[in-house]
Amino acid sequence: MALALDLLSWALILVGGAFGVIGGIGLLRLPDFFTRIHAGSVTDSMCAPCIIAGLMLQSGLTLVTVKLAFLILFLLLTSPTATHALAKAALHGGLVPGKEHSPAEEHRG
């Protein structure tokens, strides 16, 4: 049983790390701002909760597990909001999905 929990927590942490790398690659390689923040939000929604879930399994049934559970809840609540605020600000600033630069920047540069 302990071995199974250990293996599961290892798997979760490694999967979380893999999602972090995927998010990072997406942040660099995707063409448009809106797709890039989508890749960034993968890190917030999958990488951090998976790693924290792996840590929860490592610490068993203690107060630390409860605190980590609250942490996941808080992260899942605030990170998508941050991505939403970014997208909203970009739209407000004139950035159009599908184009690399906003019309104002193209006009200036």
Place this chain on the structure above:
Amino acid sequence: MDTLVDILLLAFIAICAIAILRLRDLFAVTMMFGLFSFIAAGLFATMHALDVAFTEAAVGAGIATILILVTLGQTARREKSQAGRNVLLPLLVVWVTGAVLIYGTADLPVFGDPQAPAHLHVAPYYIENTREHIGIPNMVAAVLASYRAYDTLGEVVVVFAAVLGVIALLGLRRRPAGVEARPRDLEEHQVLKVVAKMIVPVILLFALYVQFHGEYSPGGGFQAGVIFAAAIILYALVFGLDTARQVIPPRILGWLPAVGVLIFGCTGVLTQLLGGNYLDYYVLAENPQTAQQLGILMIEIGVGVTVASVMLLIYFIFAERALGTRTDDGEAGR
């Protein structure tokens, strides 16, 4: 393994610093600075300094980033091109200073050496006697609030002096003539408003938890004050400055830094009136450990009140000033 993590984090932080140096878009520089502070907090955590990591994350990545952003909202967005400047002299100065300093650190003890003088003289006294003298697990809080409470008094007064400086420079309640706060379009920010309403009470509760649990885990007055201010700043950002000013009127907010310093100072006066020295907690109660914990509690409350009100007041002053101006999206200056 520890070494590898250390080297990686230090490499990341160096790359961040170089990016801060080279980028010309100041909003990007501010975000890199926030990242820099977070990596520094991670470094402190790997070096067993959790209180410091907590404070660095809250202050550096939270308050400092907010203050720089509010300043950028009133100044320019891009740095002027550095093309024509002579960089030989600054480079020479920096290289010489760096070389001398690195040569000087050759005499420092090896990183982590158990026989280093830092671990042999004063530190063992605090490590061995905290449980018996004060009875709280967090040794950093014990040293900060009891053994070296004078230094903390000085620190609180420095924070108070900072808010006096900002008030003297920018003024407390003056709004530039003819400027009204732009009323926020209430329909547009639904998601932000709902989420902010959900998490602001959680943040306030967490600030209280950090304040009072600072004796048993990393925390204390400073971190709690900064987190409290961050909650109200979030509220001000989402719902508008005028709404936030109704939550905590500046009339009351202007008094709070002084009240916090007075709480701290009067704890010392109280111990003097009870017969002991200034900030000698042993006269506060019968049981010496209870007396120490009572004294620590009182001064931490003073610290928390001062830091929270100072950070909040500084943000309000900067934001009021920014109401009448807009960021210059082009290069700095005329």
Place this chain on the structure above:
Amino acid sequence: MSLFAHYNYHLAIILAMIGFYTMISRSNLVKKVIGLNVFQVSVFILFISIGVHEDGTVPILREGYEIYSNPLPHVLILTAIVVGIAVTAVALALVVRIREEYGTVEEDQVQAQDEEPGPT
């Protein structure tokens, strides 16, 4: 290995020099303030590195742990972080006032306006 014996200190000094260079070679006042903060954080890293005990743990008393890292540098750096943010706040207030008076936050333009002859 003698090269890695002091790597923390060396890298902290390199970081400090990057912050120092930002402060003295860039003309934008806000960037100078940010460079000052970079310098401060690097000094904090140096101090905390001195207090690390390689077998030690976080200086919070717990059952089962005997060796702790030195708590004194942590207290010093806590104070230093708070003082640093106080300095940053006043410095940024000064930058805002300079912008209002001179219309610019680039140091050479401010100096040029100061030196040109005219009504004081």
